[in-house]
Amino acid sequence: MLVIGGGAAALAAALEAAAAGARVRLLDAAPPPLLGGNTRHSRNFRYAHDAPNRYTPDAYPAAQFRADLLRASGGGADPRLLDTLVAQSRELPDWLLAQGVALQRPAQGPLPYSRRTAFFLGGGMAAVRALADRALALGVALMPGCRADALVRSGGCATAAQTAAGAMGAGAFVLACGGAHADPIRLARHWGQAAAGFINRGTPHVRGELLDWLLAAGAVAAGDRAGLYLVAVDARSPAADGGIVTRIRGMPLGIVVDCAGRRRHDEGADTASTRYARWGQRLAAYPAQTGWLVLDAAGLRAAPAALYPPIQAPSIAALAAATGVDAPGLAATVAAYNASIQPPADPLATADWCTVGLVPPKSAHARPIAEPPFAAYPMRPGVTFAHHGVAVDTRTRVAWADGGSVHNVFAAGMIMAANLIPQGYLSGLAVSISLVFGRIAGREAARAAGRAGGGAR
Numbered sequence: 001m002l003v004i005g006g007g008a009a010a011l012a013a014a015l016e017a018a019a020a021g022a023r024v025r026l027l028d029a030a031p032p033p034l035l036g037g038n039t040r041h042s043r044n045f046r047y048a049h050d051a052p053n054r055y056t057p058d059a060y061p062a063a064q065f066r067a068d069l070l071r072a073s074g075g076g077a078d079p080r081l082l083d084t085l086v087a088q089s090r091e092l093p094d095w096l097l098a099q100g101v102a103l104q105r106p107a108q109g110p111l112p113y114s115r116r117t118a119f120f121l122g123g124g125m126a127a128v129r130a131l132a133d134r135a136l137a138l139g140v141a142l143m144p145g146c147r148a149d150a151l152v153r154s155g156g157c158a159t160a161a162q163t164a165a166g167a168m169g170a171g172a173f174v175l176a177c178g179g180a181h182a183d184p185i186r187l188a189r190h191w192g193q194a195a196a197g198f199i200n201r202g203t204p205h206v207r208g209e210l211l212d213w214l215l216a217a218g219a220v221a222a223g224d225r226a227g228l229y230l231v232a233v234d235a236r237s238p239a240a241d242g243g244i245v246t247r248i249r250g251m252p253l254g255i256v257v258d259c260a261g262r263r264r265h266d267e268g269a270d271t272a273s274t275r276y277a278r279w280g281q282r283l284a285a286y287p288a289q290t291g292w293l294v295l296d297a298a299g300l301r302a303a304p305a306a307l308y309p310p311i312q313a314p315s316i317a318a319l320a321a322a323t324g325v326d327a328p329g330l331a332a333t334v335a336a337y338n339a340s341i342q343p344p345a346d347p348l349a350t351a352d353w354c355t356v357g358l359v360p361p362k363s364a365h366a367r368p369i370a371e372p373p374f375a376a377y378p379m380r381p382g383v384t385f386a387h388h389g390v391a392v393d394t395r396t397r398v399a400w401a402d403g404g405s406v407h408n409v410f411a412a413g414m415i416m417a418a419n420l421i422p423q424g425y426l427s428g429l430a431v432s433i434s435l436v437f438g439r440i441a442g443r444e445a446a447r448a449a450g451r452a453g454g455g456a457r
């Protein structure tokens with residue numbers, strides 16, 4: 001059988017299929033050092049568990065996982081896939097450990113407290129390496145640097161994948177090649193000019209060729225064609241593959257302005273980790289998709305570490321000159337903001353500082369921007385994944401508009417994640433979806449390849 005992709009979903013599928021006795025070949029469009037797609041950048045995965053264990057403190061009951069995902073997806077998660085995900089997420093830590101993936105012990109590391117997720121020791125890159133090593137040990141043929149452009153179909157079966165090296169035949173196919181978040185043409189189709197202002201946080205190799213092939217062949221679409229999970233990142237980040245370190249946090253500690261120096265949103269309203277995504281979506285509507293987080297020296301001292309140093313200046317006027325933000329606009333915004341701040345009865349209760357009469361308000365953490373030097377981080381929306389893909393059933397069989405036209409094609413990972421997250425997100429969910437449905441797809445495709453009478457090597 002042929003697995004197309006090289007991230008968590010593809011590697012999980014290849015491992016399960018090889019363990020079931022299938023001969024497996026895995027193609028990844030990325031060159032060898034970049035094998036592993038967006039999974040290289042990931043750090044944690046979400047799973048249900050009833051008691052504290054070596055890798056996760058406290059419990060995260062299945063019912064709560066289910067409720068969290070239903071809420072985050074706006075009720076849009078497919079209930080049968082949701083049940084499958086939650087039930088099979090329980091197995092993930094043990095399965096990963098059995099494949100040689102190391103997990104972080106919470107008490108040992110600098111990672112945030114999380115009872116809902118476990119963290120890879122060494123991050124996603126270490127996990128990908130371990131899974132790839134295990135795949136090689138089981139005899140999987142790994143073919144990095146090989147892109148599949150389409151499948152070849154004969155009647156109700158796919159028979160081969162088209163690649164630059166020629167057609168590669170197989171008895172069953174797992175499409176685990178991510179969504180299509182890195183295709184600039186597709187992004188421009190849905191977002192127009194704004195797409196040019198987006199930065200891709202992840203791999204540039206996920207472009208959606210096979211998603212297009214599936215949909216053109218009559219597969220049922222899932223999710224929202226224009227839906228993107230966007231996160232606020234430093235505008236100086238590389239065009240792709242900057243990873244998690246390019247995130248800008250610290251919005252509650254300052255103000256966020258556009259190029260005219262105007263504030264557009266309440267920076268104090270959201271201090272949860274969801275704020276990165278909120279700001280990612282907001283920045284998409286800013287002129288040139290760019291905003292600046294402006295801090296004073298006190299705010300900068302409290303702000304989380306960032307990859308790039310902030311732009312600093314001794315005065316607000318000099319900061320405007322250094323960033324290109326409109327100087328009178330920024331000066332007026334900072335003056336109006338400072339004048340509207342109402343200290344709480346207990347000035348040490350930093351969260352209780354808020355503005356009065358300011359539009360939009362800053363409803364918490366509204367400390368004056370007064371202490372030089374002043375600092376700014378330029379920000380843009382960072383694309384993480386797309387909320388669009390192909391519909392599948394709980395066995396990862398692709399759903400076809402005519403009820404079943406190509407029956408040896410299975411889809412796992414971000415290519416089908418929109419069945420569960422047509423909108424919204426929860427930390428650690430993407431890797432769990434990729435691993436749970438990758439494993440299912442591997443077992444299903446191994447069976448289908450067996451029925452077809454052979455695999456490919």
Ligand SMILES: Cc1cc2nc3c(=O)[nH]c(=O)nc-3n(C[C@H](O)[C@H](O)[C@H](O)COP(=O)(O)OP(=O)(O)OC[C@H]3O[C@@H](n4cnc5c(N)ncnc54)[C@H](O)[C@@H]3O)c2cc1C
Pocket residue numbers: 004005006007008009010027028029030035036037038039040041042043044045046146147148149176177178179201202203205206207208209210242243244383384385412413414415427428429430431432434
């Ligand atoms: C910066 C960043 C941090 C993240 N952190 C987390 C996290 O901590 N926890 C979490 O759960 N999620 C996280 N995510 C999301 C998560 O990593 C991914 O969504 C998930 O791992 C995707 O797994 P996947 O196997 O479906 O796809 P990917 O890992 O993206 O793999 C897709 C693979 O398919 C290959 N491919 C694509 N098209 C073709 C083709 N035509 N032919 C051959 N190969 C092809 C690509 O080269 C790639 O290797 C993060 C994403 C980013 C960008």
